[in-house]
Amino acid sequence: MKYPLTLDGIKKEYAVFNNGEIALINNLKDLSAERELVTDGLYIFVLCTGGKATVSMNNDRYEIAPDHLFVAPPRVILHETMFSIDFECCCVAVSNRYFQKVIPMHENFWDLTILFENSPLVPLDQAGVELFHQYYSLIRAKLVAKPIPHVNEVVRSLILAFIFEFYDTLERFVKMAPKSFNSSQRIFKTFIDLLIGSYPKDRRISYYAEKMAVTPKYLSVICKKCAGQTASQMIDRYVIRDIEYLLRHTQKSLKEIAFELGFPSISFFGKYVRRHFGVSPTVLRQNLSSANPG
Structure with missing residues (x-):
């Protein structure tokens, strides 16, 4: 029987820390042995530090050895897991929503996402292993320590710094790995x-659908299948980032920003911002400025 694995569903005895967005899992053996798991809206990162393990993901079998990073993206089935007695690992589970909120929206992010679905096992060199341990230890220390006023911002900044530093290692693997995209992934x-x-x-x-010679409905189905979001939601993600950037980093008026981003009027722009941020463009600019002074 398939069991949906969510952050909320990870029991306390399995995790050192779990706030619904990030979980540090210390009892991976028992968690995986319970039943056939379906990753539901989360990424699981497992760095093997000792021993060996085998796992099937969507019916493909993988053998995990020391210094191997195994990544289970959202919407995959994990089953037939086996661990050696001396198996040890660092395991982090991150919600898909949090991951997309923090990670830079670089075009190769989607190459990495597809890579993890097709080739979830990444062999790290010594520098990559040390980098993973450094950030894992620091992030863990901040999460489990006595809360400080801005702990969420600190952890988010550490994760973002880790992504920037670790990206080069993964990007080299992306360039080396064959691009075995299926038809849906290519679209x-x-x-x-x-x-x-x-x-x-x-x-x-x-x-976009017209440029790709597909129907809008089919494009949304493909996006939902590959990224867990509709085409409209994907577009909004990028538009929202552009809005945040212009409000935070430029002195352009709201009218100038609205027309630069292709909105027919400042009124339409205001409604769009309220729908996605819950506040007016003026208040959003103030909030962004106060969150990032200077």
């Missing part, structure tokens, strides 16, 4: 390339 990657390569971002799904 999705083309959509992302079009989306990233355009400015301002057209907010109509039909704009």
Whole structure:
């Protein structure tokens, strides 16, 4: 029987820390042995530090040895897990929503996402292993210590710094690995390339679908399958980032920003911002400025 694995479903005895966005798991053997698991809205990162393990992901079998990083992305089935007696690891589970909120929206992020689905086992060199341990230890120390006023911001900054430093290691693996994308993944990657390569971002799904010779509905189905979001949600993610950047880092007026991003009027721009941020553009700019002074 398949069991949906969510952060909320990870029991306290399995985790050193779990706040619903990030979990540090110290009892991976018992957690995995319970039943066939389906990762539901989370990424699981496992760095093997000793012993060996085997796991099947979507019916493909993987052998995990020391210095191997195993990544289980959202919406995969984990089953037939076996561990040696001396198996040890560092294990982090991150919600998909938090991961997408923190990680830089670089075009190769989607290459990495697809890579993890096709090749979830990444052999790290010594520098990569040491880097993982350094950040894991520091992030763990901040999470389990007595709370400080801005612990969430500190942890988010540490994760972002880790991503930037660790990205080079994973990017080298992406370039070395064969691009074995299936048809759905190729369509999705083309959509992302079009989306990233355009400015301002057209907010109509039909704009991208027409360029790709597919229907808007089919494009949304592909996006949902590959990224867990509809095409419209994907577009909004990138538009939101552009809005945040212009409000935070430029002195342009709201009217100038609205027209630069392709909104027909400042009124329409205001409604869009309220729908996605819950506040007006003016208040959002103030909030962004106070959160990032100077």
